Amino acid sequence: MAKKKILTLGFSVYGDDTEYCEFDSQTSLLDWDIILIQPDISDYSFRGSEYFQGKRSLSDYDSFNLKSRTEHWKREIKTAIDHGKIIIFFLDNLQEVYIATGEKQYSGTGKNRQVTRIVGLCSNYDILPFKIKITNTKGKEIKLAPKKSEVVSTYWTNLSDNSSYQVIVEGDAVIPCLQTKHGDKTVGFILNSNNSNGALVGLPNINFSDESFFDEEMEEWSEKGKQFSHNFVKQIVNLEKAFKQEGDLTVEPEWAKDVQFKLRSEEIANNKLLVLEEKISKILSEKEEALEKLSKLSKLRNLLFEKGKPLEFAILDALKILGFSVSQYEDADSEFDAVFESEEGRLIGEVEGKDNKAVNIDKLRQLALNIHEDLQREEVLTPAKSVLFGNAYRLIPLIDRQNPFTEKCISAASVSSTALIFTPDLFVVARYLHDNKNARFSKQCRKAILNAVGRVNFPEVPSSSEKKVDSVVSNND
Template sequence: MGARKILTIGFELASDDSEYASFDSKLSLLDWDIILVKPKLGDFYAYSDDYYQGKRSLSDSSSFRLKESSEHWRREIKQAVDAGKTVIVYLAPLQEVYIDTGQRSYSGTGRNRQTTRHVALFTNYQAIPAAFSPVATSGTSMKLVEKGAEVLASYWKEFEGQSAYEVLLEGENVPSCLMTRAGDKPVGALYRSKASSGALLLLPDIDFDDERFIEEDESNRVWTTAASQFAGRFVSAIVALDKALRSSSEITPEPLWAADSSYALGPESALKLQLLEAERKVEEAQQEKEAVADQLVAAGKYRALLYEKGKSLERVIIDALRLMGFEAASFKESDSEFDVVFESDEGRLIGEAEGKDNKAVNIDKLRQLSMNIHEDLQRDEVTSPAKPVLFGNGYRLLPIRDRPDPFTEKCQSAATISSTALVHTPDLFNVVQHLLGESNPEFARECRRALLFSTGRVSFPEAATSSRPSTGAQTNES
């Protein structure tokens, strides 16, 4: 048997003998022999400021991503175990959040209309395909069960001192392999596949992020010698544990010849037909899900105004201007190329777009914009200068609330001299958000006029922010 392929999810090891995947990746686990999982919600609620009943409440977008990732890993872990893989879950501290169920209820009419957002409790353990209820607690005093846990003896001797339980495993028929010394409460479990030599092993947590494992080196984080030594011991123990689990399995994988139709048993034909029908329904549901997911991506395209740059930012600016009632398109003719030319009954404008990762938009784009205005005026069909507009997305990688001024002082003073309108693209997003929420031709007209007649930073009408969504009322879906 060759070297075992090891994948870690939710934590990393300082070893070339393992590879790492984040919780929001979509890897198939069938490419690996040993899969190590630490279920953590991580970045899913890093930017959530909403709370419900004392716990974080995720936005609809974060809720969708979290549920999708959890369902992916739950499915992949089950398939991996059924395919004969070893999956080891390190029982991290219990994390609970409220997620958006997608359901809404309404009361009142007109301006008094109230929306109630329905939420449901979600935990980091819903990605694990095993029937148990995690109960938050903590401790270090544990023991192997008296019978059936011999396979763990070598591993436990090596890592008992670095293991700590963060949850108790409650539920009927939990196949416990580790328990508390006092009270005999399950803190580890071993689930064997009924169809293969695969196993799902739940073990007490280990601190893989020990402060001794990382050090700063010229602004970079690097593994220490202690991290490499730990990883070496750990991988060796895991490979030995995998071997022990396989050798102790009482399941012999069915050989291909035994699956011949001549050996078929009575109930199998009907069950195979049921399975085919179930797979057909799953495929149809998956196709419907993918179609809705594509629609969701298209519906959310305007969020690019918050964080994009380059051609992607230019395209979404054009779509936003069209939504406002402009005729808008990029322009390329001979040696002239403009990011966007847009016009309406109120007037004609030319725009340039610029996104900066971690700095403000500077004066360079204003020079380009000025040249574009002159080149445009030289065309025979143009009789008067277009209004210059600079669309800037400074500090685009920072959360909106943490961004300094998106335009430099030089850029702002030069814009005043050249009568250029400066548009912070997140401000344009607020306009789009309002227009998508309700049809408001007068508001759209006022926004067009704001672009045409502003000099310096554009302030759109107040209505642009009056309809911005909030968490609002919530109710728990049990």
Template sequence: MAKKILTVGLELASDDVAHEEFTSRASLLDWDIVIFKPLIGEFITYDDQYKGRPSLSDSRSFQLKEACEHWRREIKQAVESGKTVIVFLTAVQEVYIDTGDRQYSGTGRNRATTRIVTPYNNYHSIPADLGPTNTCGTAVRLASKGAEVLAPYWSEFAGESEYNVLLTNRNYPACLITKNGEKTVGVLLRSKSSSGTLACLPNVEFYRAEFLDEKGENWTDEAVQFSARFISAAIALDAALHSAGEVTPQPAWASDPKYSLAAERSLRVDLLEAESQLELAQRNKEDIIEKLQSVGLLRDLLYEKGKPLENAIIDALRLLGFNAQPYKEGSSEFDVVFESVEGRLIGEAEGKDSKAINVDKLRQLAMNIHEDLQRDEVTTPAKGVLFGNGYRLMPPAERDIGFTEKCVTAAQSSSTALVATQDLFRAARYLADQEDASYAAECRKAILNSNGLASFPEAPFAGNEAVSEVGQ
């Protein structure tokens, strides 16, 4: 039966091999051989740095930790289940991640926030404390003991390999060492309970210039031939590792309690307790993720359209102190009806990908106000508000005015307020973090008193709160 092979962090020019991104949540138990590279470049931005290294935002920190913990767990389970996992030891990619802890000092406009960050790197995705140290070289030989099983692979790919790290953990016996100094650059970590192996080997470049066409879009014949050679070598290595490390499965009778050791019984109790704690922690994590996703919906004001934008506007208006909800009865349907002690309003929402909001939506808003006034319980016309998310796919700082000049002129003549949802976001974000009845009232008045473009008052801390970082 053909071996099922999966790559993570690299791709091979072969239809016989599957591929998953580092951000995937795929299980490794469905595969016989896994080829893995711990590359985390997609998580790294250089917008913020601490001690000369990238310092990731809270969201990117969470995503990176979650991805690394996923692969660490999956690789460990795969090896324990008898799989062969080949890890190519790339250079250590060091970053600082947000721990979630904060320190605060000062008040009002002098308030300062300190993020607590901690070092992290791509090797957290590997279930072994290898102690990698960045360096590079190509002069490598097989270790004198325990490396015989690797000899055919190394004979084929020694010239294609380059070590990017030295492994400093002396608890792992070396299978590959530098020719000078005999420093460890490769190890074979065998499972004690199965024939599985974690093979940590010097890096191989799978994206050489000659492997891609001139456009960089398609594999060349050289890439296909190289991949075929590598797949053949990986399958041969897998067979050799299983042959050399064959473990007899425990018979059913051997699990009888009369054969168990006292230490085993104690450890099983500890394991049950640990699993209970893990289950509680996982539930807590899921609850926090759900809350995080719910809170983050306010950001829809920056880039959404349609119903998601309407829902975000309603949430924001409630933070401003309005009683807000969509209205639908019979043939009448309004995006949002909202009121407070200051007055009653009807809003329409519109998002445009790469344009400003034009005058068309004002006509619909006027019709809605007239239709609303025909209801028996309504005695005075509601104020009209057009919520616009113009140029929604562009970063807010790069956007022009989100309404056309004709739309602004028409709104002024009809006493309609024009509210840019990116401005609404700034006000709502402050109120989501800080209870401030006075500021909320000012925001409500800004909408009610605007004819044309509405301008919200500056939030007390907006743009003034200093944020610094400190390492753990």
């Protein structure tokens, strides 16, 4: 018998019997025989810096991503079940966050005008293609349900000691297979497909990150973790086999699909389905285009927190927005992070990102060397203006950052007439110019760079209602 292809989403186990998949993946579940899911959106909730009604509230960006991923997995789970796949869902604790709905309410006028962002709840259980009520509660005392539990009995005999319930489930769509020992509350369920041998099985949670499963000193799985993983995979394969045997449907032969055997209402339903599939295909295509566009637009924010190549590319994009023609230069002898010019002059830049430090003089030495090497080229007649782009303390919120350049760096920059650009400052003006065509302001920004010695002070954006990031950056000048 061919080896079963097993995918894990939200957790991993030891060995090559399974393949791990991240929540943010675009993976199709149709490529797998057995899909194991432990719903977890904690990465999103950790990033939520605001609260609403006692729960984390996500930014518009994270809200869109979480909603998109949730809809992806909901669609994939339903499709996989309808195509005969077995999905095993480990019932972890309910995680809820508030996400932006895209709607806003406005009140007041003029300076008193207020904008209220409308949010809605999203949970890690929203990836299920049916509605159930989930209540957080914990316990270990679990029994097999009086009916429909035979198929999970062997699994439960072998893995009950590793299992505990984190939630109680209520819903008409589910068939209980495991219940609390007292009160007969559902903590495990089965949902069979009406169209195939597929099924979704909800089982009490297993702590796949148990400390005893890992050897911290060796930074690898412990023997106990390895033994558990091997036994776990074995029981999962046996569980899938039990489901296939219990619900073994005869595959419809080709001759039975002939038009002479089809109902008239079936033809009507099929034609409607084709129309819907075409609409869905068009919508998904438009969605992918929108996602690609959003991804490109969001890269400008890399000026706030990135380093290395992602920061370099964001700087190049920002300089284009300011009206520079830009490039990166590399030959056998030289490599420049940024070469940019306009009618006002020609400049060469070096880029530095620091996690928790100010930008020091290290890059100034490299920048001076680049200016000299550039001048040695035959086509270059005058020295380029030197610019050091620094994203200091990049992992710290803007409001908490200290001076982005060291005193020694500022002193050396004045000697070499180098312009120092704090990349969040560049973000403020680039964001404005991206959203507003203003040739005069863009020219002022270019001149500010060309004329600066030391830190560049960009002109204030011509708007009376700046967003928080603008005031945060200016407060640290």
